[in-house]
Each structure stands twice: as structure tokens, then as C-alpha cells.
Amino acid sequence: xxxxxxxxxxxxxxxxxxxxxxxxxxxxxxxxxxxxxxxxxxxxxxxxxxxxxxxxxxxxxxxxxxxxxxxxxxxxxxxxxxxxxxxxxxxxxxxxxxxxxxxxxxxxxxxxxxxxxxxxxxxxxxxxxxxxxxxxxxxxxxxxxxxxxxxxxxxxxxxxxxxxxxxxxxxxxxxxxxxxxxxxxxxxxxxxxxxxxxxxxxxxxxxxxxxxxxxxxxxxxxxxxxx
Numbered sequence: 377x378x379x380x381x382x383x384x385x386x387x388x389x390x391x392x393x394x395x396x397x398x399x400x401x402x403x404x405x406x407x408x409x410x411x412x413x414x415x416x417x418x419x420x421x422x423x424x425x426x427x428x429x430x431x432x433x434x435x436x437x438x439x440x441x442x443x444x445x446x447x448x449x450x451x452x453x454x455x456x457x458x459x460x461x462x463x464x465x466x467x468x469x470x471x472x473x474x475x476x477x478x479x480x481x482x483x484x485x486x487x488x489x490x491x492x493x494x495x496x497x498x499x500x501x502x503x504x505x506x507x508x509x510x511x512x513x514x515x516x517x518x519x520x521x522x523x524x525x526x527x528x529x530x531x532x533x534x535x536x537x538x539x540x541x542x543x544x545x546x547x548x549x550x551x552x553x554x555x556x557x558x559x560x561x562x563x564x565x566x567x568x569x570x571x572x573x574x575x576x577x578x579x580x581x582x583x584x585x586x587x588x589x590x591x592x593x594x595x596x597x598x599x600x601x602x603x
Contacts, residue, residue, distance in 0.1 A: 436478065443573070477489055480571075485504070488503070513541075533557065542560055543571065
């Protein structure tokens with residue numbers, strides 16, 4: 377069916393009006409058709425979400441596909457191939473952020489995504505386990521993680537009185553482990569893969585052990601652990 381408001385249809389409609397009416401009426405009718413068409417086109421453009429919102433939704437949707445692909449790669453080729461995939465050009469830093477939040481969401485955990493990928497204050501997302509509020513920072517590394525990044529994130533978590541997960545795809549050196557705050561857990565290596573693929577994950581922060589069960593589990597246990 378021809379779209380009433382495409383350009384060829386408008387031209388045909390105006391031509392028919394001009395031939396079937398007196399000059400004064402045809403001019404008025406043509407003007408009415410033109411104004412109505414422009415209004416409809418403007419309304420459609422106004423309803424279209426801004427580019428940043430469309431990009432954000434695209435990254436979120438792609439993150440679920442990437443999580444499924446990560447599981448398939450693990451089943452076929454093992455953890456080494458999974459790390460290669462996460463460090464490849466197929467997974468940029470924004471997709472990696474969304475993969476973490478999507479993986480947590482699949483566990484039944486309440487998450488909060490950023491509305492944009494800039495001006496986020498160094499935070500890449502948030503989630504809640506019971507009454508515990510967590511901040512997330514995600515880094516795509518192929519080498520060693522920067523101790524400065526961990527130190528700055530730890531400061532933000534203390535400032536906001538929240539726990540933190542520093543999730544990265546690289547390696548954690550001794551210096552980075554020494555600067556991390558007690559309220560922050562570094563999630564990398566096998567623990568990071570468990571987080572993304574729905575495996576059982578236990579986090580120990582500030583003398584609190586938080587058990588994050590795998591996909592489909594309803595109960596999330598938090599309890600105190602004496603060190």
C-alpha cells in the first residue's frame with residue numbers, strides 16, 4: 377500500500393486537486409495538504425529517540441547476545457577463548473559494561489544502568505543485593521590493571537558509602553591488590569567469567585560475604601563472616 381505521506385503521492389494528490397477545483401480552492405487545498413504532510417513528518421521525527429538513547433538500547437540488546445556467545449565459546453573452547461573474545465574488537469568497553477549489568481539482571485538482581493556513556497563520574501552501573509548497594513566500574517584490559525584506577529574507584533565507593541565491584545578483563549598485579557579498599561572487590565579471571573556466564577559467585581567485602589547464585593535462582597543470601 378502506498379504511503380499517503382511520501383513525496384510522489386503528495387505530488388499526485390496536489391495535481392488531482394488542482395485539476396478538479398477552481399484556482400482559489402485548489403490553492404487552499406494544496407496548501408492544506410502540504411501543511412498537514414509537514415506536520416506529520418515533523419511529528420514522526422519528534423517521536424524518534426535521540427541518537428544516544430538509541431545507541432544505549434542497542435548496546436544493551438547486544439550485551440545479551442554477547443553473553444550467550446560467551447557461554448557458547450566456553451562450552452566449545454574453554455576459558456582461554458572466552459578471554460580472547462572479551463578482549464577482541466567485538467566487545468568494546470560500553471558493551472562490556474552492559475554485559476556485567478545484564479548478567480546481574482539475569483540473576484534476578486536489581487540493577488541501574490547509566491543513561492549515557494559520558495559524564496558518569498567513573499561509575500559504570502549500580503546494583504542492589506538486599507539492603508547492600510554496589511557500584512560497578514568495568515575496564516577492558518589486555519595487560520595489567522592500573523592501580524590508580526582501583527584507588528580512585530575505592531575512594532568513590534567510600535565517599536558514597538557503597539560497596540564496589542571493579543570488574544576487568546586483564547591481570548591484577550600485587551600493587552593493585554595492595555591499594556584496593558576493603559569495601560571493593562576486584563572481579564577478574566575465573567571469577568569474572570563466573571559473573572558473566574551465570575555461575576555461582578561469592579564476594580567478600582568489609583567482613584560481609586555475599587553469595588550471588590547462578591541464573592534462575594530467586595534467593596540471594598548475605599551474611600556476616602568473621603575473619
